[in-house]
Amino acid sequence: MRANKRTQITILLFMDSFLIHVAYFLALCFRFKFINVNMKEIINSYSENFLRICGIVLIYIFLFAIYKQYRSIWTIASIEEFSLGVLATISALFIVVVLSLLDENRIPIMVTVMAGVIIILECNGMRIGLRIVKRIFSYLKIERDVDVKRVLVVGAGSAGSMVINECKKNSKWKKKIIVLVDDNKEKLGTFVAGIKVEGNREMIPELVKTKNIQEIIITISLLKEKDLKEIIYYCKKTSAQIKIMPGVSEIIDGKFNLSKIRDVDVEDLLGREPIELDLDGIADYIEDKVILVTGGGGSIGSELxxxxxxxxxxxxxxxxxxENNAYNIQNELLEYKEDLNLKTLIGSVRDRERLRYIYSKYKPQVIFHAAAHKHVPLMEENPTEAIKNNVIGTLNVAEFASEFKVEKFILISTDKAVNPTNIMGATKRICEMIIQAIDEESETEFVAVRFGNVLGSNGSVVPLFKRQIAKGGPITLTHMDITRYFMTIPEASQLVLQAVDYAKGGEIFVLDMGSPVKIYDLAENLIRLSGYEPGKDIKLNIIGLRPGEKLYEELLMKEEGLINTEHERIFIEKLSTVSFKVLKGQINELMDTVIVGNEDMLRVKLKELVPGYKRGNN
Known part of the structure; x- marks a missing residue:
């Protein structure tokens, strides 16, 4: 225990002991006041019962400890801590009364009960007083600080109240909530944590101007895409900085504070509904298991x-x-959970000897295979590397999983495996075929999870657009009408974990990606969120489709070929499989072509393996 924590507990113990003695002395005063007993006799009565009172102090302190009164952070105490304090006092009082009834020379019961009431007021009042004093000092500090930002909060619900209270109790955030807005007409003119609701979303520009607002915080977690876009539209009419509070899924693992609030980003415009997960089902195959994540330093692997x-x-x-990616996620995870049993290994999925060593030493029970080359244009220029890493790497990891009797093996696949027009997509389709084929003859449950683009991943257009905006433009687009299906990285990872809970072996799980997004619209929104005007401040240049790139990604789901699961956003596609022996023979022939280095022949072999593969743009 840290020294300052021990000091705080010691002070509380001393104050409780002192206040309980004071409570009994005051109770004696009240008791004997009505029979004209002078102060000298009251002091004598207190002295005669001093040892009894010391014993009672120990009972109270023991009950306070049981009810965690010495472990709570009283500067941020809530009604729950106060209620526990009252319950602790009542429990101790009950025990003291029962013991008093067994003592012939007891302190009068009326004095004991009256002292208990005074203890409730004294001990709990002292603790809540600490919070009040800190709040006053924090408020005075905020009032004197010239660097404090004046803030407008959008949303007068529980989330808005959390933000207001966090700003009030901690001056380090340097934020002062000035006004609230909410579209609920019944809330207009009411107060939330002392702050008045003075309008709806349409009044944001006017309130920002009249109240001299410097920052806007959006605190409504369940906003539809249309509503969020409209709120941001009104916010962008002002010069204030725009922030947004994360959804419940992003803060459920820890206490909320203002560091969780972030800038509004293009991901917020997807308008996704929160994902409901069967936490017990996921825990069944992860809790107390050895989990291996290949490509664990990448965007999807690290989020997994x-x-x-x-x-x-x-x-x-x-x-x-x-190593850099692996090092970064290692540090992040250990900061999040200090006692995490974590091993960070450097190695390639192409290296069979390295893989055999890892499997034999660590004996993984569940494997998430996210390691892959994913950049479409780069893989068009380097087809042999795509095959060696994606196809051979997956074959290696899968074969060892079967040999070492791993319980579950999950391949992270892509929508580009559907009727692929590029090398990367063709290789990922072969990876799916490997998983389905080996599942037929293995004790391990092999499954694949297929989804589209993820916003913010290393291969996403969003980081590219942000870099181009930071340089003052232009943003480069391949085509005016190009569309893609998008999902956020946490959203995709959570659905992957849920899909595996439904696995029986051999399935290709398909995630519902929602509505397609026009990349041109995405670029314009990103420019506006960065504080610029599309076409005026930041130009948009059309450069043409890149090698292997589709104008429209095909739907991940075809209604006639899908099986529903228990989750409304997860489906199963059952595709025909070949025997693992035949497939492995075809892969060996493909590798012979890779060794020769004839790229034209390599594409012919790919077409034999993946009949849906068509080279070029559509």
């Missing part, structure tokens, strides 16, 4: 790791070829 640690694995193993 973040989600996995919430379900208490016995050991988490990160495997990645790129």
């Amino acid at each position: 790791c973040r989600q996995i640690v919430k379900f208490n694995p016995r050991e988490l193993i990160i495997l990645d070829i790129y």
Whole structure:
């Protein structure tokens, strides 16, 4: 225990002991006041019962400890802590009264009960007083600080109240809530945590101007895409900085504070509904298990790791070829959970000897295979590397999973595997075929989860657009009409974990990506969120489709070929499979072509393996 914590507990123990003695002395005063007993006799009565009162003090302190009165942070105490304090006092009073009835020379019962009431007021009042004093000092500091930002909060609900209270109790955030807005007409003119609701979303520009607002915080977590876009539209009419409070899924693992609030980003415009997960089902196959994530340092792999640690694995193993990414996610996870049993390994999925060593030493029970080359244009220029890493890497990891009797193996796939027009998509379709084929003859449950683009991933257009905006433009677009299906990284990772709970072996799970997004509209929204005007401040240049790129990504789901699962956003696509022996023979022939280095022949072999593969743009 840290020294300052021990000091705080010691002070509380001393104050409680002193206040309980004071409570009994005051109770004696009240008791004997009505029979004209002078103060000298009251002091004598107190002295005669001093040892009894000391014993009573121990009972009260013991009950206070049982009810965590010495472990609570009283500067941020709530009604729950106060209620526990009252309950602790009543419990102690009950015990003292029962023991008093057994003592012939007891302190009068009326004095004991009266002292109990005074203790409730004294001890609990002292603790809540600490919070009041801190709040006063924090308020005075905020009032004197010239750097404090004047803030407008959108949303007069519980989330808005949390933000207001956080700003009030902690001056380090340097924010002063000035006004609230909410579209609920019944809330207009009411107060939330002392702040008045003075309008709706349409009044944001006017209130920002009249109240000299410097920052706007959007605190409504369940906003539809249309509503969020409209609120941001009104916010962008002002010069104030725009922030947004994260959804419940982003703060459920820890106490909320203002550091969780972030800038409004293009991901917020997707308008996704929160994902409902069967936490017990996911915990069943992760909790107390050894989990291996290949490509664990990448955008999808690292988010899988973040989600996995919430379900208490016995050991988490990160495997990645790129040491910087692996190092970064290692540090992040250990900061989040200090006692996490984590192994960070550097190695390639192409290296069979390295893989055999890892499997034999760590004996993983569940494997998430996210390691892959994913950049479409780069893989068009380097087809042999795409095949060696994606196809051979997946074959290696899968074969060892079967050999070492891993319980579950999950391949992270892509929508580009559907009727692929590029090398990357064709290789990922072969990976799916490997998973389906090996599942037929293995004790391990092999499944694949297929989804589209993820916003903010290393291969996403969003980081590219942000870099281009930071340089003053222009933003480069391949085509005016190009569309894609998008999902946020946490959203995709959570659905992957849920899909695996439904696995029986051999399935290709398909995630519902929602409505397609026009990349041109995405670019314009990103420019506006950055404080610029599209076409005027930041130009948009059309450069043409890149090699292997589709104008429209095909739907991940075809209604006639899908099977529903228990989750409304997860489906199963059952595709025909070939025998693993035949497939492996075809892959060996493909590798012979890779060794020769004839790219034209390589594409012919790919077409034999993946009949839906068509080279070029559509």
